[in-house]
Amino acid sequence: MPDPAVATSDLPVVNADGCIEKDVSAADDPMSACVYGAAGAARRAVLVGDSHAAQYSTPLIGAADRAAWSMQVMVRNGCPFTAIGPNDGGGPVASCSDQNLRLRDLILAERPALVVTSALSERGYARDLGWTWSSPEEMARGYQQMWQPLVDAGIPLVVVADTPLPAPASVPECVEQNGPSSDRCTTSRLDGTGDGPDPLVLAARGMEGVRVVDPTDRVCTGDTCPAVVGNVLVYRDNHLTDTYARSLTGFLAETVGIS
Known part of the structure; x- marks a missing residue:
């Protein structure tokens, strides 16, 4: 059985080096801050968003390195790439x-070959942080307002829909207590994806020039989203473990377009 204690510390590269909390725009040399992949690459991608964007950093950096791209990561915990912030109750x-x-503004000045963004869903923010928007539509409008100048500048934008929200508050703890195949640790696809649209997807559907990549079928099988796949814990909390995220490298490279 996978070790739950290991899973909770199975973090992406940007957590290990501090880029999860680095304001790239305030760096002495913003163009070289939190840049990974091939040195001197002719093509650069940018990953921007909150920690649910950051969970894809390791596989996307790996894809960029293999394709001779560079990848600049602009992420921060609790900061979806939106113009409309949440309410925390106060x-x-x-x-x-x-x-x-x-x-x-930095992205517009840099004009990368690709921008990738993702974020925790509205219902995930409400459940796990107590942060809310007035509606999914409001959150979607905030995304569109932030993205529109990039689209107008002709910068390709790819949205990675949020991963299904696991039902157990702590998947590693559930697996430790009940075993890797317990139904208590498995999330139904319907519960994981919710009964409404992911605001990221809702925003992308309303804009020309934005593509959507949906990883749900890579996390769920049929009607269920298991806690363990191939002896790897899928989630460390509401985030993918980095080990499982790395298994998505080929899928992300192909669907996002880093090749």
Whole structure:
């Protein structure tokens, strides 16, 4: 059985080196901050968003390296790449708004070959952080407002839909207590994806020039989303373990377009 204690510390590369919390736009040399992949590459991709974007950093960096691209990572915990921030119960959470605008300006100046973004779903923010938007449509509008200048500039934008939200609060703890094949640790596809649209997907559907990649079929099989696949824990909390995320490298490279 996979070791749950290992799973909880199975983190992406940007957590290990601090780029998960680095404001690239405020760096002394923003163009070289948190850049990975092939040195001196002719093509660069940018990954931007919150920790659910960051969970794809290791496989995307691997894909970029193999394709002789560079990858600049612009991520921060709790900062979806949106112009409309959430409410935490005491008022609007505005800490990321200015940073997002600065990052957008940096991307516009850099004109990368590709921008990839992802984020925890609205229901995930509500359940696990207590942060809310007035509706999925409001969150989607915030994404569109942030993305539109990139689209207008002709920069390709790919949205990776959020992964299904696991039902157990802690999948590793559930597996430790009940075993890797226990139904208690398995999430139904319907429960994991919810009964409404992911605001990321909702926003992308309303815009020309934005593509959507949906990883759900890589996390769920049939009607269920198992806790363990191939003796690898899928989730460390509401995030994928880095080991499982690395198994998506080929899928992401092909569907995102890093080749």
